[in-house]
Amino acid sequence: MCGIAGIFHPDIPKPVSPSRVKAMADMLAHRGPDGAGVWTAPGVGLGHRRLSIIDLAGGAQPMLTADRKLAVTYNGEIYNFRELRSELSALGHAFRSDSDTEVILAGWRQWGPDCLRRFNGMFAFALYDADADLIFLARDRLGVKPLFLAEVSDGALIFASELKALLAHPLLRRSPDPQAIEDYLAFGYVPDTRSILAGVGKLAAGHYLMVRRGRPVPTPVKYWDVDFTNPSRAGARQLEEELVEHLREGVRSRMVADVPLGAFLSGGVDSSGVVALMAEASRSAVETCSIGFQEGDHDETAFARIVAERFATNHRTRIVAADDFELIDTLVDAFDEPFADASALATYRVAELAREKVKVALSGDGADECFAGYRRHRLFSAEERIRSLLPGPARRAVGALGDVYPKLDWAPQYLRARTTLQAIGRSSEEAYADAVSATRRDVRAEIYTPHFERALQGHRAEDIYVAAMREAPAQDALSRAQYADLKIWLPGDILTKVDRTSMAVGLEAREPLLDHRLVEFAAKVPARMRLRGGSGKWLMKRALGRYLPDEILHRRKMGFVTPISAWFRGALAAEGEAVARGSALAELGWFDRSAIARLAAEHRSGKGEHGRLLWQLLMLERSLQRLFGFGASSAYRASAK
Structure with missing residues (x-):
């Protein structure tokens, strides 16, 4: 795992300063503490920071072919590089190292852009081809590795791999994008459709960008997608056996490393299944670690111990408490953009704990998106059944009832019917877009000033989910929702969280449950075998029944959740109140501070549930300070209005 950075002049081959490329790459030293390199030629410069995982003695980057016609800087792992190397050798390619990086160079020379379809891995790379005078930028299918x-x-x-490396370039303008802030407040992260900095983008997962000298920068090209339109007709037993083989291959392929390797173990089905298959494939005890919480209703360490004992792993645990709030500045620095998934606190701690013993850790991320494991999938499917039974006027009447039903955040769950009633009155796409929102549109509107509403120019965050579901290659509502999750939520939240927190401590995280062949298989599993009887991941739990006990397979899902709402009513209550007085938010002029103060008071008293919003605003405040200098001076006030 590494960090990459570079510069390419599409118009004419202007000189590129090696020191400028080095300055950008050095901002990524945490991603690659084991080595650094810079290569330049007329009109192009590539920088690299290396975290050595495979071919420790060789594999230095940027790597060039023997004829110096191709150069690449690369972040990630190609898990099938040995098979590809054998194939390419048979085609006449010679290799000087045992690294997967060299396979990328030979793959490009042999197949051009089609090499991406042959790579099984996680990657973001930039390859310069001197003969064609072009730069080729590519990102893996699911978006495990980032590229700004x-x-x-x-x-x-x-x-570059991270925004901070682009910020090292003196010509990059720093101006906040109001639409990105709307997206962030809706979802808790800035999706891959934009960046918090106006004018900065992200190469989308499963896309490449090929820029030829003397031509305009084109639109990126999609080279991979997941298709839910062809469900398998096989029976449950056959699909179960196929799934087990896909799981085994996903795990085994990601256990290839020349450094110590372990796993994150939460005690949930996904990470427990990964550990079970690692134990099956390993000749020695698997190194595992987990994070717990002082709050008992969030703590899963007892379940993790059950799995660790069952598979005789070398297991370690660390407890996260409210005083881990001190990590906020560390997280702000790691993510650059505001990021409000509070489980990043625990993810950072478990990565830090893992790094004490290993350099590579496997995680269980991806199964919920592939096999409908989230609670919102179950609720959405239940609502969809009701929507299908009611004619349009009846659905609208139910939705109108929800609009007047009291909010009752403080009440028991069975009395909080407002959200469900409103969802039934909406279209499937609108209802699911609301379900994935961290902060609903009506609450966001409460804290926006009229000036900010005008700056949005009609942009509404939920529209990206609505569009993704309507355009999804899927035949049923659940599959459309999962498709949108794979395209938006997975790269924007889950994979961003794991990448930044693990890279911050020099750890490579691998996601075997996101092997693209497993994802493609999951899309062919009929919806009724993904979600059945109110249970998500039905087929996956059935497949893992040979490995895991019922108390792990069928326990209530807790997820990797940080008890942030409780913290804002206890140890962090003062911080919640201080959000309303935040100097950066005030200077930006886009937020109603009195409305924020009211929400903070409601949360502390228990009359309202606004913990996630307070955390979002707190992380936004710190990010604005760091990225734009807001709160430190009034220099940006004019440009923000």
Whole structure:
């Protein structure tokens, strides 16, 4: 795992300063503490920071072919590189190292852009082809590895693994994008459709960008998608056996490393299944670690111990408490953009704990998106059944009832019917977009000033989910929702969280449940075998029944959740109240501070549930300070209005 950065002049081959490329790459030293390299040629420069995992003695980057016609800087792992190396050797390619990086160079020379379809892995790379005088930028199918892009005032295209590396370029303008802030407050992260910095983008998962000298920068090309339109007709027993083989292959392929390797173990089905298959494939005890909480209703360490004992792993645990709030500045620095999934606190701690013993850790991320494991999937499917039974006027009447039903955040769950009634009155796409929102549109509107509403120019965050579901290659509502999750939620939240927190401590995280062949298989599993009887991941739990006890397979899902709402009523209550007085939010002029103060008071008293929103605003405040200098001076006030 590594960090990459670079510069390419699409118009004419202007000189590229090696020191400028180095400055960008050095901002990524945490991603690659084991080595650094810079390569430049007329009109192009590539930088690299290396975390050595495979071929420790070789594999230095940027790597060039023997004829120096191709150069690449690369972040990630190609898990099938040995098979590809054998195939390419048979086709006449010679290799000087045992690294997967060299396979990318040979793969490009042999197959061009089609090499991406042959790579099984997680990656983001930039490859310069001197003969064609082009730069080729690519990102893996699911978006495990990030790639930021921007065009600067001298015409250069700059790119890097993280935003902080682009910020090291002196010509990058710093201006906040109001639409990105709307998206962030809706979802808790800035989706891959944009960046918090106006003018900065992200190469979408499963896409490549090929820029030829002397031509305009084109639109990125999609080279992979997941298709839910062809469900299998096989029976449950056959699909179960196929799934087990896909799971085994996903795990085994990700256990290839020349450094110590372990796993995150939460005690949930997904991570427990990964550990079970690692134990099956390993000749020695698997290194596992988990994070717990002082709050008992969030703590899963007892379940993790059950799994660790069952598979005789070398297991370690660390408890996260409210005083881990001190990590906020560390997280702000790691993510650059505001990021409000509070489980990032625990993810950082478990990565930190893992790094004490290993350099690579496997996680259980991805199964919920692939096999309908989230609670919102169950609720959405139940609502969809009701919507299908009611004619349009009746659905609208139910929705209108929800609009007047009291909110009752403080009441027992069975009395909180407002959200469900409103959802039934909406279209499937609108209802699911609301379900995935961290902060609903009506609450966001309460804290926006009229000036900010005008700056949005009609943009509404939920529209990206609505569009993704309507355009999804899927035949049923559940599959459309899962497709949108795979395209938006997975790369924007889950994979961003794991990448930034693990890279912050120099740890490579791998997601075996996101092997693209497993994802493609999951899309062919009929919806009734993903979600059945109110149970998500039905087929996966059935497949893992040979490995895991019922108390793990069928326990209530807790997830990797940080008890942030409880913290804002206890140890962090003062911080919640201070959000309303935040100097950066005030200077931006886009938020109603009195409305924020009211919500903070409601939360502390228990009359309202606004813990997630308070955390979002707190992380936004710190990010605005760091990225734009808001709160430190009034220099940006004019440009924000």
